[in-house]
Amino acid sequence: MAHSAVPVTARWPDALAGVLVLVLTLGTLGAVAWRAEWGDGLDPADWSAIGFTVMQALLSAFFSVMLAIPVARALARRQFWGRQLLITLLGAPFLLPVIVAVLGLLAIFGRAGLLNTGLAWLGIAPISIFGLHGVVLAHVFFNMPLAVRFILQGWLSIPAERFRLAASLNVPIWRVLELPMLRAVVPSTFLVIFLLCLTSFAVALTMGGGPRATTVELAIYQAVRFDFDLGRAALLACIQFVLCVLGAVLAWRVTGNDPIGTGLDRVVRRWDLARPGVDYGVIILAAIFLLLPLAMIVLRGLPEFFNMPAAIWAAAFRSVLVALGSALLCVLMALALALRGEMMVSIVGVMPLAASGLVVGTGAFLLVFPFIRPADVALLVTMLVNATLALPFALRALAPAVEQIKQDYGRLALSLDIAKGSWVRLVILPRVRRPLGFAAGLAAALSMGDLGVIALFAGQSEETLPLAMYRLMGAYRMDSAAGAALLLVALSFTLFWICDRWGRADADM
Amino acid sequence: MKKATYLPAVAGLALCATSAWAETPVLQVLTYDSFVTEWGPGPAIETAFEAECACDLQFVGAGDGAALLARLQLEGPRTDADIVLGLDTNLTAAARETGLFAPHGINADLDLPIEWTDADFLPFDWGYFAFVGNAGADAPQSLRALADSDAQIVIQDPRSSTPGLGLLMWVKTAYGDDAPALWADLSDNIVTVTSGWSEAYGMFLEGEADAVLSYTTSPAYHLIAEEDDSKVAWAFDEGHYMQVEVAGKVAGTDQPELADKFLAFMVSEGFQSVIPTTNWMYPAVTPEGGLPEGFETLVTPAKSLLLSPEDAAAKRDVALDEWRTALSR
Numbered sequence: 150m151a152h153s154a155v156p157v158t159a160r161w162p163d164a165l166a167g168v169l170v171l172v173l174t175l176g177t178l179g180a181v182a183w184r185a186e187w188g189d190g191l192d193p194a195d196w197s198a199i200g201f202t203v204m205q206a207l208l209s210a211f212f213s214v215m216l217a218i219p220v221a222r223a224l225a226r227r228q229f230w231g232r233q234l235l236i237t238l239l240g241a242p243f244l245l246p247v248i249v250a251v252l253g254l255l256a257i258f259g260r261a262g263l264l265n266t267g268l269a270w271l272g273i274a275p276i277s278i279f280g281l282h283g284v285v286l287a288h289v290f291f292n293m294p295l296a297v298r299f300i301l302q303g304w305l306s307i308p309a310e311r312f313r314l315a316a317s318l319n320v321p322i323w324r325v326l327e328l329p330m331l332r333a334v335v336p337s338t339f340l341v342i343f344l345l346c347l348t349s350f351a352v353a354l355t356m357g358g359g360p361r362a363t364t365v366e367l368a369i370y371q372a373v374r375f376d377f378d379l380g381r382a383a384l385l386a387c388i389q390f391v392l393c394v395l396g397a398v399l400a401w402r403v404t405g406n407d408p409i410g411t412g413l414d415r416v417v418r419r420w421d422l423a424r425p426g427v428d429y430g431v432i433i434l435a436a437i438f439l440l441l442p443l444a445m446i447v448l449r450g451l452p453e454f455f456n457m458p459a460a461i462w463a464a465a466f467r468s469v470l471v472a473l474g475s476a477l478l479c480v481l482m483a484l485a486l487a488l489r490g491e492m493m494v495s496i497v498g499v500m501p502l503a504a505s506g507l508v509v510g511t512g513a514f515l516l517v518f519p520f521i522r523p524a525d526v527a528l529l530v531t532m533l534v535n536a537t538l539a540l541p542f543a544l545r546a547l548a549p550a551v552e553q554i555k556q557d558y559g560r561l562a563l564s565l566d567i568a569k570g571s572w573v574r575l576v577i578l579p580r581v582r583r584p585l586g587f588a589a590g591l592a593a594a595l596s597m598g599d600l601g602v603i604a605l606f607a608g609q610s611e612e613t614l615p616l617a618m619y620r621l622m623g624a625y626r627m628d629s630a631a632g633a634a635l636l637l638v639a640l641s642f643t644l645f646w647i648c649d650r651w652g653r654a655d656a657d658m
Numbered sequence: 659m660k661k662a663t664y665l666p667a668v669a670g671l672a673l674c675a676t677s678a679w680a681e682t683p684v685l686q687v688l689t690y691d692s693f694v695t696e697w698g699p700g701p702a703i704e705t706a707f708e709a710e711c712a713c714d715l716q717f718v719g720a721g722d723g724a725a726l727l728a729r730l731q732l733e734g735p736r737t738d739a740d741i742v743l744g745l746d747t748n749l750t751a752a753a754r755e756t757g758l759f760a761p762h763g764i765n766a767d768l769d770l771p772i773e774w775t776d777a778d779f780l781p782f783d784w785g786y787f788a789f790v791g792n793a794g795a796d797a798p799q800s801l802r803a804l805a806d807s808d809a810q811i812v813i814q815d816p817r818s819s820t821p822g823l824g825l826l827m828w829v830k831t832a833y834g835d836d837a838p839a840l841w842a843d844l845s846d847n848i849v850t851v852t853s854g855w856s857e858a859y860g861m862f863l864e865g866e867a868d869a870v871l872s873y874t875t876s877p878a879y880h881l882i883a884e885e886d887d888s889k890v891a892w893a894f895d896e897g898h899y900m901q902v903e904v905a906g907k908v909a910g911t912d913q914p915e916l917a918d919k920f921l922a923f924m925v926s927e928g929f930q931s932v933i934p935t936t937n938w939m940y941p942a943v944t945p946e947g948g949l950p951e952g953f954e955t956l957v958t959p960a961k962s963l964l965l966s967p968e969d970a971a972a973k974r975d976v977a978l979d980e981w982r983t984a985l986s987r
Contacts, residue, residue: 184732194982248857252864260810260849261865279850351853354815358850359985367853371817374724377731377752460696514732522738524718604721605729620719622856623692625879625938627863 162485166540169482170497173537174504177512178390182383184515191384195368199388202364205281205353206346209288213342214335216289217296220435222327223428224297225304233653235436236301237646242439243294244594244641245446246615247351248622249634253442254278254287254356256449263441279358287356288349292342294439298587299341299545303334306553340400341545344393344502365389369505379511386508393503397496443638450635453628461633464617465640471532471613472593472644478536479592480585483543487551487581488573498544501537506601509534514605527606531613535596542595543588550581586652590645597641614640684714685916687905688739690726692937694719699929699936706928713916722854723820723903727753734758735910740917743782743905743924747964748823750779750904751971760909763918766925769944770902771962779904782924783939786898786959787824788891790862790876791869800895801832805843812858812867815851816978820901822851825871827970828899830977831963837977841984848985874898874956879938882952890957897961903939 224236242250257263258278265275278286307326315322350366365385372382486498513530517523523530558576567576578585600615607616618633694700694717704715720729723744730742735758745753753759762780770784789804789811791797798804804811814822833840849867852858862870869892880886905924907917923929931945934953941949965973 194979197986248860251857252860255861255864255866259861259864259866277849351857355850355852355857359845359848360815360851360982361986363982367815367817370853374721374728375817375823377728458696511732518733519736604725607719619856620691620695621697622860623722623854624695624697625859625876625883626697627860630860 162481163489166482166485167497169533170500170537170540173509173513173534174500175390177509177516178383178386178504180512180515181379181386181508184379191381194363195365195385198363198365198368201362202347202353202366203392205284205288205357205362205364206343206349208281208285209292209346210339210343212285213289213292213296214300214339216435217293217300217338218331218335219431220293221297221300221304223431224301227425227428227432229429235432236298237649238443239435239439240294240298240645241443241638241642242290243292244591244598244638244645245291245443246598246600246618246634246637248619249446249638250291250442251287251352251355252449252634253446254290256445257442258283258286263445277358279356281357281362283356283358284349284353284362287352288342288346290439290442291352292345293435295542296338296342297435299338300331300334302546302584303330306330306549336400336403337545340396340499341502341541343396344499344541347389347392347396347503348505366505366507370507373507373511382505382508382511386505389503389505390500393499394496397499446631446638447635450631450633450638453632454635457629457632457636460612461614461617461621461629461636464612464614465636467528467612468597468614468637469640469644471528471535471599472597472641474532475536475539475596476589476593476644476648478532479539479543480547480589482536482540483547483588484551484577484581484585486540486544487548488577490548490552490555498548499541502541504538506538509538510602510605513602523606524611527603527611528613530606531596531599531603534602535599536592538599539588539592539595542591546584546588546591547581550584551577554580583652586648586650590648590652593644593648594641597644598637682712682714683913683916684716685711685741685913685920686716686718686739687741687743687920688718688720688726688730688737689742690722690744691719692722693717693744697936699932702932702936703929706932707920707923710923710928711916711919713913715920723749724818724823730758730908731756737908737910739908740911740913741905741907741920744903745779745906746820746824746901746903747967748820748827748970748974750776750906751967753906754778754967758909759906760911760914762905762907762921764921764925766922766943768925768942769940770942771900772902772964774902776904776967779906780921780925781902781904781942782929783933783937783942784900784902785939786874786900786962787821787828787871788874788876788893788898788957788959789869790872790889790891793888793890795868797890797892799893801829801840801844802896804847804892804894805840807847809847809868810849811847811869811871812849812861813851813871814855814858815853816981818853819855821855821871821873823974824899824901826977826981827965827973828963830973830980831899831965832896838980838984841981842987845985845987851985873901873939874959875934875938875940875953878934878950878952878956881955882935882950887955893957893959895960897963898959900962900964901939902964 255262268275307330311326315326348366350364350370353362353364354367369382369385372378514523517526554577562572562576598615603613603616614637618630618637621630621633692698700717707715720726723746726744727749730737759778761777764780768774768781770781774781798807798809813825816822816826829840830837858870859872861867874891877889877891880889911917925943927945930941930943933939933941934950
């Protein structure tokens, strides 16, 4: 075997992580297919669902990324009071449970929302949010924050020395520094969002205004829940995987090689900054778009916040435990896979994104049921599945950082014959603290809001906060549910903030 | 007796042993989520039944009515459930087909607007689907009038929600071959289609639509629990499609006698009196004291529509295609 340019770390952690991902994605799919009685193939309605799914995902990813670039650029170039808090807050929509976010968006863009109230006041006819544009708007609301974070990270990873060099040589920064950076960062960001929107179901249906907006995930839902046609569900889930792999390969091929060298982590001081008004305008617009619906959720939930039934608090406690467990597991897996850093690893890292939540849950149920009472392992399975589902984001944040360290310090470490443990502990860990914190926060917040697996597994005493909130809604208790939604948002955000903050404790990003 | 001390050491045997030795037998009832919450009928019914059965009644919530059947099918004959409670007549044909159910054997005097003859499934409550809107606003008098009006409504997707499927059957039963035309005219009234009842009802309460597909009994919740009389159900001339919610005994149950006892209890006072103000539906057997105050204000349809389980199953796919085609334009 050829010598690698970095110290060799143990093989088993990433193998273990890879196996877990495979079991929970392809394994659960296999379990569903195994139980299936194969019938007819796809009908025309399925094909139109596939078409709609791909189109809305492409549009959503395109607009999310295109709008995120100026926002990230403005945030990277300007320093102002409260900037750090704003960056964290702007990430919040991504952490919202679907139903909460939809109601928040409707409070702004809906028929009785702020926008139409304002238009009516001006004597302008109301606009309808429902349709393809509504689907894209909702997906941009969800995913633009993620794109901003990823692209901002790219901007901040350009060393200050490069900007100085560019300035002293008087070459255009946009062409020599920023464009190559974007070529490296944008394709994978686009891919992640494309895949997220590919498996969307409730958002697409609700905002799409009817069966025109049928996605593959809804067809899977129907196949499992209404027709109990596991064969069709498995077939449709396979199609999602194929689309995912195609997307991943495509993104892989167009991703530019990031030519950025090493720097001394200095703060960038830019002197090419004319017209601060444009940057601040962009930041303010993004803040209004992303934070106003959030503010409506807070306002809606406040009146009932302190009158919620006791069961809600118990459920919240359970959710926090699950979130912390899956965050820990997720970053461990991500770190193991990032240290390995091969193309297969990158593919394993995006696979969970293409997995249908319902197929994962159903497959896991089929795998577990013969041996254990599903309710007994509800929280454990939720933890495992969510750690896996958050893995792509964690990897996306961690892998480039680890790769950079390998390039920068690998030869030095090799020449020093550094021990495996010390390489990870002394060289890698301190330098990936920032993405590590970000990844942990993201994983924690995402599993706080999970409603996929838990709904299938949980009994009464394993109820998590999102499930409790949903059950409140099902029992007409919309006001209590709004209170629970606020608690959910607050907890998700706090967990994210603590982890993210820990990652930046010694940095000045 | 000496043997007993060794038994727990053997894992497989120990499992059998615990259930055999347990002081109280366990009856497991698989039902939908909102039945088991602290605001649902579950807790009161558990207390009442446990007081007379010397058993441990356990409710297991599994999503909504449709998820319930899928859950049972996933578990198959190995299921631990003794009773499945919460299917409706649009699902019972498929449920019967699984072969997992045994006849209920109960002969009860039911207060349903229709005659009940199903030997496998026994109703515990029922209601009428209806559009619920705000009091004082213009209320259409029929599905046709609604389709011709400007009223904006939210409905649920028949592919993922039981009320959504109910509306599909309602239109099909009332309009037969003209159903596609009605859907086509309704399509500009439909603000959006949600995946479940909760999202739709929440959107209506937030003012997104003039009305939402729910039940004639929904206003009773607002009236009784919130003292709010601002919600009304629209009475339609074509009649209203019914939802009859039923329970069935799992054929492979290890507690057949207890399961029979529960089904008999289900149509008795202790169970039925809890239903109106927890599940917000009509009880299958009217309690001795009559319905709670407030229920007399609800609209009572002149005509009750309901397809037999077999008809409902046979018409579903055609009706679904018509619905999808009409609304996809």
